[in-house]
Amino acid sequence: MFRVYSKGCEYGIRALSALTELDCKDGFSIETVCRRTRLPVWFTRKVFQKLVRQNVLFAKCGPGGGYYFKKNPEDISFLDLIQAVDGNVFQKCILGKAKCRRSQSCPIHSTWEKIKKVLMSELRSVSVKQLMESRNRVLHVS
Amino acid sequence: MFRVYSKGCEYGIRALSALTELDCKDGFSIETVCRRTRLPVWFTRKVFQKLVRQNVLFAKCGPGGGYYFKKNPEDISFLDLIQAVDGNVFQKCILGKAKCRRSQSCPIHSTWEKIKKVLMSELRSVSVKQLMESRNRVLHVS
């Protein structure tokens, strides 16, 4: 039951990873993305709604509308994506202690702080742009 | 929705962390541990049952019975505990890809492998004995 992020977040990541340069420029509709990735449309829609609220994407209604990046895909990290969809999940104490600070900390506070630091910095080091590129590369190879 | 381990696993960790030297020698009952930690008895029981099946603890029925460590608490790591309760959770692909191997891997395979390595080695570096000690230290200080 180890999870870095929710299912919804996973879909968001997979959806955005499947975008092309052109999509980034001209925008993309849910239908297009979900057809390409075989993700469930209705659920992915919910995730995109969150990304809009969190200023990662912006949405344009009406014919020819769709979603557009609000920031450059280079400047959106994997961590940004997780936090936009799931919230500030990395702050909580790993042992569920309500007030886990340096004094009065849980038995593995310092270990966990160390792990978290690595985890977050690695997640920050991957951009949506990179996700897109490596996905497209994989598709070409296979 | 970030979780390193299940709720049950969390309870197991908290329960075992609350044991004393004497408990390790003479065994301990669910009631004793749960009174001390204010954990729900019935649920913690289920977790202990798993730990028994996974050879972390062994159980003795009847009056004066209870649970005993099957291995030395020094030799049980945090990681062992997680895997005993939750199974082999760290093997799965972070993006939910069924077959994520070096060739045909998901876009963040290598990043994730790196994070996982640190995560697992840190979790392996903490023993149940240490958890017990630091918990007891905290209790004395506060």
Add this chain to the structure above:
DNA sequence: TCAAAAATGGATAAAAAAGTCCATTATTGA
């Protein structure tokens, strides 16, 4: 030997997460 103590495994209930649907709103272009 039998009542009490302690664990077991299966059944069920409650809560949370995941997934679906729909009526509504916004926008476009014919």
Add this chain to the structure above:
DNA sequence: TCAATAATGGACTTTTTTATCCATTTTTGA
């Protein structure tokens, strides 16, 4: 202006996880 397109937010359903309960089994010692 209005029909069609595309997103929105809320309501609802299903599935998974968490939590509880109980009848049964094992063991002890009076």
